Amino acid sequence: MWPLVAPADALPSALIGNSAHGAQLVGACNSCHGKGGEGVANIAFPRLAGQLGPYLAAQMHDFAAGTRHRAVMKFAVKDMSEQDLADVGAYYAAMNTPPTPSTAAPDAAKDQRAMQLVNQGDAANGIAACGSCHGFDGLGRAPDVPYIAGQHASYISDQINSWQMGDRHSDRGLAMAAVAKKLGAYDIAALASWLSRQAPPAPK
Numbered sequence: 663m664w665p666l667v668a669p670a671d672a673l674p675s676a677l678i679g680n681s682a683h684g685a686q687l688v689g690a691c692n693s694c695h696g697k698g699g700e701g702v703a704n705i706a707f708p709r710l711a712g713q714l715g716p717y718l719a720a721q722m723h724d725f726a727a728g729t730r731h732r733a734v735m736k737f738a739v740k741d742m743s744e745q746d747l748a749d750v751g752a753y754y755a756a757m758n759t760p761p762t763p764s765t766a767a768p769d770a771a772k773d774q775r776a777m778q779l780v781n782q783g784d785a786a787n788g789i790a791a792c793g794s795c796h797g798f799d800g801l802g803r804a805p806d807v808p809y810i811a812g813q814h815a816s817y818i819s820d821q822i823n824s825w826q827m828g829d830r831h832s833d834r835g836l837a838m839a840a841v842a843k844k845l846g847a848y849d850i851a852a853l854a855s856w857l858s859r860q861a862p863p864a865p866k
């Protein structure tokens with residue numbers, strides 16, 4: 663078994679989100695994340711629709727605290743209370759937006775490598791299977807291991823690069839930093855492309 667990544671009590675907030683209140687707080691978010699939380703594929707603005715609420719709240723907390731760096735995101739959430747963050751998380755978590763079709767081209771060899779990394783990992787190179795934490799369907803695990811299936815390819819590769827450079831270092835237990843540092847450029851491109859073509863969580 664892989665080490666436990668993030669016990670629920672390690673989250674900054676275990677507050678129950680109120681999505682109706684969250685809806686009132688996202689007006690300024692739509693220009694980048696879209697009215698449906700669909701994000702923008704070609705410029706690495708992440709899809710938020712259907713993502714786990716506690717995960718989203720934790721990320722916003724990290725942007726505000728400065729442990730995950732992105733100036734626009736710090737500015738967007740810096741005045742929100744922890745309850746507001748939980749509410750916004752609950753709002754996006756409940757969204758039923760259909761996936762944006764990926765424009766990443768299938769490639770037999772790369773797709774095979776991506777599926778190997780997701781399902782088995784690469785023991786010879788010390789790479790844990792993505793599915794062991796994110797689920798073998800890539801749909802994430804409550805409360806705070808995010809879905810990666812159906813996320814935008816550009817965003818997936820950006821985030822893996824951020825961990826490699828030490829720019830994103832807020833994850834509890836640092837599970838992803840360790841994984842990211844073992845991935846080469848070919849693997850990152852293969853994973854980003856293949857994952858972006860998989861289905862995100864189905865509408866609830």
Ligand code: HEC
Pocket residue numbers: 687688690691692693694695706707708709710713718719721722731732734735738739750808820
């Ligand atoms: C100017 C564009 C912009 C605006 C406005 C913006 N965001 Fe973001 N957001 C981004 C980008 C870009 C990222 C990816 C950051 C990175 O590279 O780490 C992001 C990341 C996030 C994440 C992390 C998602 C994940 O999967 O880890 C959350 C949650 C989020 N934004 C919520 C919001 C909310 C809520 C608002 C409004 C209050 C908002 N954003 C406003 C551009 C924006």
Ligand code: HEC
Pocket residue numbers: 664665667668708720779780789790791792793794795796806807808809810813817818821822832833834837838841853
């Ligand atoms: C040991 C558990 C573990 C393994 C194995 C793992 N991840 Fe993760 N991953 C996480 C956790 C936990 C997070 C959330 C980090 C945080 O809170 O900032 C995450 C976050 C991510 C994100 C960012 C999602 C977002 O919305 O910002 C991507 C992309 C990702 N993982 C891809 C992968 C890929 C690809 C693999 C396989 C090569 C993998 N992960 C293997 C635990 C893991």
